[in-house]
Amino acid sequence: MEEEQNTVSPSRTSTEQIQQDTAKLPHQYGCEHYRRRCKIRAPCCNQIFSCRHCHNEATVTSSLLYYFHYFFLFFPLGHFFFFLCVSQSSLSNPKDRHEIVRHDIKQVICSVCNTEQEVAQVCNKCGVKMGEYFCDICKFYDDDTSKQHFHCDGCGICRLGGREKFFHCEKCGSCYVIEMRGNHSCVENSMKDYCPICYEYLFDSVKQATVMKCGHTMHMDCFREMAKQQQYRCPLCSKTVIDTADYWKLLDEEIEAVQMPEQYQDEVSILCNDCNSTSKVAFHIVGHKCKQCASYNTRRIAGTGS
Incomplete structure (x- = not known):
């Protein structure tokens, strides 16, 4: 199957020899992200990179350096705006940050013979496998098959x-x-x-x-x-996301041990973040327990009063 993909078919001896030689040096080719025997030509900027992550890191860094110089030259608080740009670059859509679209990759360069060619697992000149794992859809190569791609x-x-x-x-x-x-x-x-x-x-x-x-x-x-950091709520919906049974029990004991002064013994209306029910409970500085699900993950929705 692999030989049918080759436009130029080298002899079995030369192909096997190349594969054996490259296998002896597993870290010679590739980058910090993947071990592979090819590089990619980015369709968005026509530059050559070891992998899409190398491309994305390089393009994002270049954009941030531009903003860095711009804000330091024209704004007294340039350092503040620079860090703001760093934050905003993380919030933007990947495509807006000039990230490569993996499916659009059309050309790769064999790292063994330096031949540029259309995406394929086997080099059409030297016959070496450019990646033990290969996906024609994602245009993805990796020699580390232990990852179980x-x-x-x-x-x-x-x-x-x-x-x-x-x-x-x-x-x-x-x-x-x-x-x-x-x-x-x-x-x-x-x-x-x-x-x-x-x-x-x-x-x-x-x-x-x-x-x-x-x-x-x-x-x-x-x-x-x-x-x-003892944050037990989801940042998006505020529901409890870890086992808090022991913590709730500790709050029960603390509330029982600490009686509120008479002037603070009014009721408050609360909303439970876990079960979304509302109830009225006695005010306490430690916390307010939901009457429906016994959660302390609650918030006050009204002032004191019956």
């Missing part, structure tokens, strides 16, 4: 981890681990959004993402950092 037709891109371990949720618009089939709250296109912590686009991020109990998503690292 697979192409998801629903997502339209390649994923990692093994096809048998994931399923595609049509409503959420992304692949989730099998254990989550029928066991998660669906939010339409929840992955086609930005991480509420770092504002990086989640759908094609190389960082691992997690689905919270409420159905919203964020990077796993961001979720862990949020938990370290």
Whole structure:
């Protein structure tokens, strides 16, 4: 099959020798993102890069340097506006930041013989495999097959981890681990959004993402950092996203131990962020417990009074 794709078919001996030689030096080719034996020509700017991530990092950095010089020259508070631009660049749509569209890649350059050619797994001149894993749809190459790449037709891109371990949720618009089939709250296109912590686009991020109990998503690292800061609510919907049973019990004990002065013993109206119910409870400086679901994830919606 591979030989049929070659426009020039080298001898079996020379092809095998090239593959054996390149296999001995697995880190000679590629970049910090992927091990591969080819580079890509970006269709958006016609420049050559090792991979799409190298392209995106270079173009975003160039844009930020432009804003850096501009604001420092013309604004006394240039440093403030520079950091504002950094933040806004993360919030923008990937295409607006001059990010490469992987499916539009048409030309690649073999790193072994330096021949530019149309996208294919095997070089049409020297016959070397430019990537042990190859996706003709995503124009993607990678020698590290331990990542267990697979192409998801629903997502339209390649994923990692093994096809048998994931399923595609049509409503959420992304692949989730099998254990989550029928066991998660669906939010339409929840992955086609930005991480509420770092504002990086989640759908094609190389960082691992997690689905919270409420159905919203964020990077796993961001979720862990949020938990370290004792933030237990989803930044988007304010629902509780971690197990707070022990914390609620601690608040129960503290409220029982601390009696409010008589002048503060009025009732307040509260809204529960977890079950969306309203109720009237005794005011307490520590917190207000929902009468429906016993959650302390509540907020006052009216002043004191019966």
